[in-house]
Amino acid sequence: MERKTCFYKCVVAFVVMICSIITMSAQTKVTNANQLKAGCVIKIYPYSDYYGDRDYALACSGDGQPLDIYKNVGSGDEWTLEDAGDGSCYVKNNNGCYWAYQGSSDDEEMKCTIDKSSAVKVRLTWDSKNGGVCFWNDIDGSGLIDCHYFYWWAYPDEDDPSFTGTFDIALLKEGNGSDFVQKEMTTVVDGIKYSLDANQKTAKVIANNHSYSGDIDIPANITYDNVVYKINALGFGCFADCEGLKSIKLPDGITSIEGRCFNNCENLQSVDLPSGITSLGVECFAGCEGLKSIKLPDGITSLGESCFYFCSSLTSIDLPSNIRSFGESCFESCYGLTHVSLAEGITSLGVCCFSDCSSLTSIDLPSGITSLGSSCFSGCSSLKSIDLPSGITSLELGCFSDCSSLTSIELPSGITSLGESCFSGCSSLKSIDLPSGITSLGGSCFEYCSSLTSISLPESLTSLGVRCFYDCISLANVHLSSDKISLGNGCFECCRSLKSIDLPSGITSLGDWCFRDCSSLTKISLPERLTSLGGECFEGCSSLKTISLPSGITSLDYSCFKDCSSLIEVSLPSGITSLGDWCFLGCSSLKSINLPESINSLGSSCFGDCKGLASVYVYAEQLPTMGYTVFENCDANNCILYVPKGTIDMYRQSDFGYFKNIVELDATGINNPAASTNLKEVYRYTTNGRRLLTPTKGINVVKYSNGMVKKELVK
Incomplete structure (x- = not known):
């Protein structure tokens, strides 16, 4: 199963791992520094990162801050204390080590010294001349090292060989008082591999080369070396990618199921979860395409990120009343899930929580929910309606995008904003009432809402994002109330049913492509305070017949009225100075144009293909600068150019000489x-x-x- 990345989904920045120090027999802390001897073996504990890759690492830190020192070492590598003969020692990798961004080298060494003030620790001093790395180490004297992985961008300056740092490793003494060993103890019983905790007498199921298959029954206990160990956990990724695994029975003693436990077990059909389980880890059942149902214990309070991601056969799930949180993408791409009822205690749903649950027809949201994550219900193409709790004040990016069956939705009165693409692709949405306190609609908010016929925008609204109503092909009526509203680029682009719109008097600008391809727009009144029209603003408005530009407009941007094929009359303000490239290109019905005295620049193909042009009046006594082919494909023989008296020779010798008939006004x-x-x-x-x-x-x-x-x- 290939991992699908949800639209706008957050990338995991840090991976946490725990390095356990376990001895073969009774353990005691070192009490005397003189007991430390050469030959002490430190086994590097393996972990799997977020994507399942196997790495091995030695934890380090200094002065409470990460030292940016990182090592990947091979499976089975050991680090050994070596006596330097001068009161110091080395930690040596017997099998070679590989430095992040520094190439590779065998038998690299890290110098260490024995800290006489603490008999419990060995202090290592790092010399950065060989490069790189990064771990945070918190030693509390318990004999455990908690290692938090930082990504590789935090490595030291390779050009500064003077960089040094220190980190500590807590050692435990083996029972015979000789060497000090950090070692993982494992055993295999009936084909199942376990990691043993000699202190707690517990065992955890761990991965065994992805070889598990068929029907598995995990026992309550196992015996190793005449000692009984209670099975209490399923380790990280222990059954991951076991495509042959069909079912598993777990003993009541199991209380923990770690991340990726059953990840990509494509044929797993049933799992009995013990009552003591309180949480399911990250991607626990992700990719279990054959899983049809699962009963969650009443004690479960949380489901980890992508917990049931791509469980495409899961049709229903009973969620215990104690659940309080869902991780991101928890049920993403559960294509067969039809209905979900959430417990009252839940207050939020994470990013992409139910994204692409294409069969989900209904969901009961608890009254206490105050937030829905980005793309929470994105792609729920069967969802027809949903009641949003009153505590929700905003809808995030893509929250209901591509909910193509959604016909209506009632927004809570407290909502103040709708995020980008919030209802994008809701092709069945016919109408929506926006609360009176809403202030902004994000970019592409109602993009491709092809059934939306009308919308009233409240006075509180101050901005419409880029492409806010793009391709709302049925939108015929828009009522704008606010005088302070701004219209983003492409705001009403491709609204092909929009015939007219009254713009509030306070609008001062229209963004690029604002009304592009509004092919039914026959008229629009531009407010007097308007000072700018963006590029392609009315391009393709093929039904627009007349336009009168306010006096504050001094220039028209590129393609502003391009392909307005019905445009017969344009009133340019007296102060306009320039017309951009292709400004009136393709305005084939335009019969006459008056260029005022202030005009000084005409862009390339500005009036190209204006084949109906019969007269051009130019009042400028100074010749305007002209781009290429300003009047290309105009009727050069029949269109009359009128110019100020006394300027005919000047105009005839310029690009205006394109016209055969030039008359002084x-x-x-x-x-x-x-x-x-x-x-x-x-x-x-x-x-x-x-x-x-x-x-x-x-x-x-x-x-x-x-x-x-x-x-x-x-x-």
Whole structure:
């Protein structure tokens, strides 16, 4: 079974291991430093990391901080105290050692000295000239070394050979008073391997080269060397990857099941858990694809991270009332799980807890839950509805993403934010009421909610994240209440049913692609305080017919109105200075454009493919800079370019010379239009090119249906 990584799932940063010091017979602490002798053997205790790899390590630390000293050594390696003959000693690896990032070398040595002030410890002094490592060592005099593994980025500066540090190893004396031995004691009984604790007279089942198969019955006790040992635990990964294991019976005396215990036992169908079990470790049953049901003891209070991950045949599970916590991805990818009822004491669900439980149709959440982790129910494609407890104040990233059958959900009144992709892919969600106190919707929050037809955004809302309503193809009505709201990039992109939208007066900017491909959008009123439109803001709005830009806009970004094929009228503000690349490219219905006196830059292909363009009015007496092919595929023969009087030669010799008909704008006199019953006013502008909707006091420049342009004095 290949481990699937949940969307946005946290990476485990530290792995904890315990190095046990066990002797072959009665043990006593060293009481006299002179009892320490050369030849003391220190067996390095093996552990498995998060991914099941086998490593062996010697713990070390100094001055209460990690010394960044790390060693991987091979299975069965031993470290031996060697007498240096000068009151000091060496700890020597007989089989060679391998240094993190430092290559390999046989017979590497670590110098040590005997600390006369403490007969219980041997103090080792590390010389960093050979490189690297990292462990935290807490010696409390108990004879045990607790080792917490830090990752390899914390190794010392290899260019600083002066680095040194010290660490201690607590030694136990063997019964005969000679050598001091740290040694793991194991035995195999009826094919099952055990680690023995001579002090406690207990035994723990441990891995035996993944050879376990069939039906296994673990006894309550075993006898070794005439001593009876009580079986009390299943060790870390002891049955991991035993694909032939079908069932197992455990004695009542077992109280601990460690992490990865049954990991990837693909054919395991049933397990009887003893009543004394209180927790299940990390990935305990992960990958047990054949496990159909399991009864958890009443005493269990927690389930570890990925405990039942990818138990794809698990259809139901009775969770004891004492359970208080679930680890991340606890039931992730349990495809067959249909219903879950959680105990009242649970207050939170971890990251990806029920992610990809595609058959889950219902879940009973206890009233005390206050938080749901990221992607908690992501991919629960059969979940139709869910009641959220009142204590929940936010929904995290991807919480209900791809819940494609979810038709409705009632959000608690206390919710203030919805995280990124929170309801992304909820393709059956038709409506949702947002609480009055909500302040933000994360990026892609309702992305691909293809059945969502309308939404009312409360006044408390101050921001819509990037692609917030992306591809909500049925969204026809949006009501924005807040004057302070900001619209992120692509906010309403591909909302193909959106016909109109009223933007609050306080909006000052629209992000990139904000309304791109809103192909049904016929009109939009831009507030006067608007000062910027992002790139591709209205690209592909093929039904948009007219647009009037507020006076505060001084430039249009790239592709701003690209492919607005129905656009026939654009009113540019008098202060606009530049039009970006491809700004009106493909606006094939645009018949006329007025470029005010302030214009000084036209981007590449700015009016490319504007095949319906019949007239272009340029009021700038200084020639604007032009990108490549500004008017490419416009009708060069029939479109008339109007330029200020006295500038015709300048324009003809520039890229504006693309047009065959260039006419100087004769608007120097103040005349009344000729009386004609067929003559109609087409456009009206101020003398600096600002579009006027009605006659305005002062001098108006008026264009008539016969192409004539006159100045008109309005009193």
